[in-house]
Amino acid sequence: NAGVTQTPKFQVLKTGQSMTLQCAQDMNHEYMSWYRQDPGMGLRLIHYSVGAGITDQGEVPNGYNVSRSTTEDFPLRLLSAAPSQTSVYFCASSYAPDRGTEAFFGQGTRLTVV
Amino acid sequence: DAKTTQPNSMESNEEEPVHLPCNHSTISGTDYIHWYRQLPSQGPEYVIHGLTSNVNNRMASLAIAEDRKSSTLILHRATLRDAAVYYCILRGSGGSNYKLTFGKGTLLTVNP
Numbered sequence: 562n563a564g565v566t567q568t569p570k571f572q573v574l575k576t577g578q579s580m581t582l583q584c585a586q587d588m589n590h591e592y593m594s595w596y597r598q599d600p601g602m603g604l605r606l607i608h609y610s611v612g613a614g615i616t617d618q619g620e621v622p623n624g625y626n627v628s629r630s631t632t633e634d635f636p637l638r639l640l641s642a643a644p645s646q647t648s649v650y651f652c653a654s655s656y657a658p659d660r661g662t663e664a665f666f667g668q669g670t671r672l673t674v675v
Numbered sequence: 676d677a678k679t680t681q682p683n684s685m686e687s688n689e690e691e692p693v694h695l696p697c698n699h700s701t702i703s704g705t706d707y708i709h710w711y712r713q714l715p716s717q718g719p720e721y722v723i724h725g726l727t728s729n730v731n732n733r734m735a736s737l738a739i740a741e742d743r744k745s746s747t748l749i750l751h752r753a754t755l756r757d758a759a760v761y762y763c764i765l766r767g768s769g770g771s772n773y774k775l776t777f778g779k780g781t782l783l784t785v786n787p
Contacts, residue, residue: 565718594774603762603777604719619774651718653775662707662766664775666718 563587567652567667574642574674582637582670584652590665591657593635597621597648598669604651610635611657642674679763684782687753695748695781697763702743707766709775710737710748712759719762719777722748758785 568583586593594609596619606619610629624646626638635654639646649671655664680698687693699708710722723730723737725746730737736749750757762780 596777603779606774606776609774620776653719662709662724663721664709664711664719666720668718 565652565654565665565667567650567670569670570668571671572673574639574672576642576644576674578642580639580642582639582650582652582672584635584637584654584667585633586635586654586665587633588654588656588665589632590654591632592664593629593652593654594619595625595627595635595637596651596653597646598651599648607637607650639672644674646672647674648672679765679778681761681763681778681781683779684784686784686786687750688786689755690752693750693753693757693783693785695750695761695763695783696745697747698745699763699765700744702765703767705767708737708739708743708746709764709766710735711762711764711775711777712757713762713780714756714759722761724766753783753785755785755787758783 565586591612595607596604598604605621607625608627610616613629613632616627649669651669652667653664707724707726709724711719712722713719723735725737738747760780760782762777764775
């Protein structure tokens, strides 16, 4: 049981480049989400998914795309990286509330956009 | 989303109990009270959650006020490893309401 796995752990991008942050979970969780955390701040929700084929926006979705083609994977795509997207990104997963609501987080991806 | 209010920081001594307060005066009847913590350079980690009754697990206890407008996370004997940011979060039970919305949390410092 690996839990929530994020790759890569570190990434440096140039402004305008695109990339995909990967997130995978092996717990058959319905709910997955992406957060960003800037220095000294709490986590802010970017996008979330309540099941395969279903995604929705969080509080800071601009500049990011997601899709959920399988239960296990929830990749986050940066379309055209900007310095304002320099942050630490966390992926989380959990069961739907009627099956228990503990959320599991990955170890994060530290992204720098220069 | 229902909001929570926590002190920005608290300090404790090692091996003493710690009581971390959280106010959530706009909580709805179906909101669960969750606590997570984040150690330095790590992802958040689940601590405990409850709905109406007090809860205990191996990490901590959660005391919920009778009117559910406040709660307290209790670490019975703080260790240096408990130094972290603690987040009190309300999580609904259906649809988009069960996303986790983080505030700034309480930074707990544990003194040896």
